Amino acid sequence: MGGDDVERAIARLADDAVSLTLDQRLRIAALLARPAPPEATPDRGPAAGAPMEAVVLTVEDTAELLKVGRTTIYDLIKGGLLDSIMIGRLRRIRYTDVITYLKQTAKREHRQ
Numbered sequence: 544m545g546g547d548d549v550e551r552a553i554a555r556l557a558d559d560a561v562s563l564t565l566d567q568r569l570r571i572a573a574l575l576a577r578p579a580p581p582e583a584t585p586d587r588g589p590a591a592g593a594p595m596e597a598v599v600l601t602v603e604d605t606a607e608l609l610k611v612g613r614t615t616i617y618d619l620i621k622g623g624l625l626d627s628i629m630i631g632r633l634r635r636i637r638y639t640d641v642i643t644y645l646k647q648t649a650k651r652e653h654r655q
Contacts, residue, residue: 599635608641619644
């Protein structure tokens, strides 16, 4: 939304919403002025725009994402099918490693 659009939105709020305080109108205008977040894709991070390499998941998050149990995730890690990292004593799985696992699985299923 450009500067003119924001000005028009503020003017419309001022005309149509007499009951709103100036502070409320300014907050609404500030929200309208924010750029839309980028869409999440496998190559890009969540709506915040962070690269997926920076996004790590817990074992529980990964299990929920793949709609399987925690034990299955630990079995995939132990079998070398799903990469994970240790941060201190905490096991984490990169989102990109989940995508890689899914692509490898699709290739294996396609060959059969």
